[in-house]
Amino acid sequence: DAKTTQPPSMDCAEGRAANLPCNHSTISGNEYVYWYRQIHSQGPQYIIHGLKNNETNEMASLIITEDRKSSTLILPHATLRDTAVYYCIVRVANNAGNNRKLIWGLGTSLAVNP
Amino acid sequence: DAGVIQSPRHEVTEMGQEVTLRCKPISGHNSLFWYRQTMMRGLELLIYFNNNVPIDDSGMPEDRFSAKMPNASFSTLKIQPSEPRDSAVYFCASSTTGGYQPQHFGDGTRLSIL
Numbered sequence: 382d383a384k385t386t387q388p389p390s391m392d393c394a395e396g397r398a399a400n401l402p403c404n405h406s407t408i409s410g411n412e413y414v415y416w417y418r419q420i421h422s423q424g425p426q427y428i429i430h431g432l433k434n435n436e437t438n439e440m441a442s443l444i445i446t447e448d449r450k451s452s453t454l455i456l457p458h459a460t461l462r463d464t465a466v467y468y469c470i471v472r473v474a475n476n477a478g479n480n481r482k483l484i485w486g487l488g489t490s491l492a493v494n495p
Numbered sequence: 496d497a498g499v500i501q502s503p504r505h506e507v508t509e510m511g512q513e514v515t516l517r518c519k520p521i522s523g524h525n526s527l528f529w530y531r532q533t534m535m536r537g538l539e540l541l542i543y544f545n546n547n548v549p550i551d552d553s554g555m556p557e558d559r560f561s562a563k564m565p566n567a568s569f570s571t572l573k574i575q576p577s578e579p580r581d582s583a584v585y586f587c588a589s590s591t592t593g594g595y596q597p598q599h600f601g602d603g604t605r606l607s608i609l
Binding site: 398413417427431432468485 | 538540599
């Protein structure tokens with residue numbers, strides 16, 4: 382699976398958009414980009430995923446560059462509860478019945494400040 | 496809906512003792528994952544099951560660790576004998592099989608071996 386590179390930490394003001402970048406320059410054509418977050422003392426929480434089109438759900442938006450070598454997770458109106466470590470992961474989607482494992486990096490620690 | 500349920504939430508025991516961690520996946524999910532998280536190594540996959548069958552146990556540290564999934568609604572991770580370096584947070588996650596289905600995590604078991 383492709384490796385990802387994320388900044389170790391970021392700050393964001395409450396109510397503003399948080400834009401979290403991720404580089405995955407060795408991504409393959411069939412690898413999806415996933416984002417999870419982990420709030421202190423909790424298990425990781427799935428946020429969103431995408432292949433090559435931009436995606437949006439109730440939690441966030443995912444923007445993937447045309448060459449797919451990088452992506453950005455956008456939290457449109459960050460709140461204090463969005464303070465967490467955000468993980469960007471690439472994983473092959475295997476429809477043969479075997480889930481491929483996720484390789485977790487160290488993520489970005491996002492601090493949302495009042 | 497009930498999420499992934501792990502027990503106990505906290506476990507403190509002396510080295511050499513047997514430790515058993517338990518996990519109940521989300522109903523209908525047929526893939527189950529055991530992870531370990533430490534400050535030094537981050538989140539590591541230990542083993543995962545598809546339809547109760549172990550698929551990849553390459554992350555299991557050594558023979559002291561074993562995992563079972565006797566049925567679709569229950570799994571255990573056992574450490575015998577336990578050592579202080581096994582101290583970590585252990586997470587269980589589940590998902591449906593195939594494609595790009597995200598993993599859903601429990602809140603973990605915080606294990607301390609004295």
